[in-house]
Amino acid sequence: MSIKVLFFDDDVNWARTVDIFCKDSKIELCQMANIADIRLKITQDPTFNLVVIDISTPKRSILEVIRYLKLNIPSVKIILTVSDMIILNKLGLTSGALTKLGVEDVLVKPYGQAALIKSIHGIHQFESWQTLKNQDEEEDDQEEAVREQDDRFTGVKLENYISGSVNVFDLYLRTSRNNYIRIFHRGKKFNKQKLEKHQSKENIEYLYFKTADRGTYINFTNKLLEKMIDKDINVGKKAGLVKEVSEIYIDEIFTKGIDAQIVTEGEAVCRNIYNLIQEDDILFEMLESYLNLDNSFRSHLFGTMFFSSVICKNVEWASGSTVEKTCLGAMLHDIGKLKLPEIFKTLSQKVMTPSQLMQYKSHPAMGVEMLAKFPTISEPVKQIVYQHHEMADGSGFPSGLPGIRIFPLARIVSLANHFSNYIVEKNMAPKQAIHPFVMERNTLIKFDQVLIKSLIIGFIKKGKS
Ligand SMILES: [Fe+2]
Structure with a gap:
């Protein structure tokens, strides 16, 4: 077509x-x-x-x-x-x-x-x-064995998958390494019974689509979340879907690079995160038990976006559009790492050699250079990317700015970035980690006190002490 x-x-x-x-x-x-x-x-x-x-x-x-x-x-x-x-x-x-x-x-x-x-x-x-319209309502959706490399597929946890009435892309089950069964075809009606039949016979944890369809998945899920946000749907379901789409979005942007449409989708992901945590119960549950971050790059970026939104939620001066910009800045803050060797995505600063450290410190500037080509990305987002490693005590990079001269939204992302790293490093749930985190000397001298308070408020359940 x-x-x-x-x-x-x-x-x-x-x-x-x-x-x-x-x-x-x-x-x-x-x-x-x-x-x-x-x-x-x-x-x-x-x-x-x-x-x-x-x-x-x-x-x-x-x-x-x-x-x-x-x-x-x-x-x-x-x-x-x-x-x-x-x-x-x-x-x-x-x-x-x-x-x-x-x-x-x-x-x-x-x-x-x-x-x-x-x-x-x-x-x-x-x-x-x-x-997309349902193409052949009468014809049954035939299953078909497919042998293709695992890296051409993207998995979604079955519990986090929500379909429309018509499949918007082909869906697969993985049987073994590089082996799949196509169970649903794009354009055909989604048949829930068929999936249930497979579930009764096999232990299915993931559904797969082709990585080439990742953009469609992101757009479809974002639109679905917009509709779900006010509906009385299980908290875990909404939260799981937001985390899944955010991480798949991060995979897309960090493997294919940025373009205008992916920026628009990023804004939608940010809006959905922010809308989701407006409900105090959801936010509290995510912070208490749900938000499992691991050592992967995508998980860390999601954590940074999520905690940036939590801080914004509790900062008096942050309006809706400020929150979206901050969250987008959090999502893109490490985009400059695309220009560095792969190892820099997860390598800790603490173990870098002096030459690696020098290379690493160039990523904020490289990020801004990449974003300069996109006039629809606003200046505050670019400022966040440039200053996300600046620290209140002037010990940060690239400019070593003192706290008062650091762009306020970059201060938010800097704190969220640090907290996201902290919980992975300590292998703690956010609820366990918040107390020791704010007691650390480094936290107190390197970050804005008002913002630390705003992060803590996120952990206090309303109506309870
Ligand atoms: Fe960074």
Whole structure:
């Protein structure tokens, strides 16, 4: 199935080039001679769910069309193209304004074919399940043995898997090393009895999907969580789902790198974490018994996101949007490690050689360099990434800033990062670890006292002493 895109660019020569870009890429490009025609076309034909609009010649009418789309057809995804980033500044299109307008990505001209296709496919792939219909209701979903390398599959704990009525990707059971059975097909009805039949015969702990479908899983689960948040569903189920999607998200970002769509999904993951812990009972249960962090990189990042959200929840000055930025900064804080050898993901600073330490200390700056390409990522998120190793006593890096000069949201992530490492190192549940953690001299001198208090408050169950 081809992707249908509406396209507008004043520059006729460039529009012709883009036409050639799309011809071999299963992208059906519909060129609009006039920006106003986009409204009409999209209303008449709702199968167009992606628009690419050039704003190199800034006109009010262009912004009006973008606002119209955001307001009236919010499901439409927008990619902007521009000949110079300065134009965005002149139009007041900061990262926040772009997000408010529903802009998913910005490409700078002359962008290449690969960049355009990656942007369009990235957005489409994550959300393609939304248009999926049950294909053959009558036909039974045949099982099939599949022999493929384990590393091409991603496992989800069965207790944390929630399906829709139609399978949004193929689902497998693992029988032995590199051997799987495809039990459900994408587009076919989800058959609960069939799964139960397998469960009665075998001890099934995990369901698997192809790692290539990870983006779809993340998007699908995020949307599901948004709907579940206010519903009366078992606490453990919600918490398990949030932890699972966060960790799979981290795998995606740290193996494939970042792009515009994955940043949008990250914001959704953060919103879901924050919404979840608004319920004091859920938060308390997660802190007391549920939050099992291990020594893996993904587990540590989830812990940092989670504890950052807990601190934000109890900080008076943190608004909803502050929390999302902080949580996104926590998720991306170590993105610069992608530029370092794999070993740095889990190697402790305490055992590094002097040359390793020097290399390690470059990761905040490398992270910011990577994020600079994404205008939809806000400055506060970049500041968090740059300063997450600064300490209140000035002993941190890269700049050795004193506490008062450290960006407040970076102070939150720094504390959460440290606490997340502490509980793994001590092999303690968060509830056991909080007391010895706050009594440590290092904690008291290296972190903001108000924030330490905010973390502690998370552990106090309301209504009890
Ligand atoms: Fe770091």
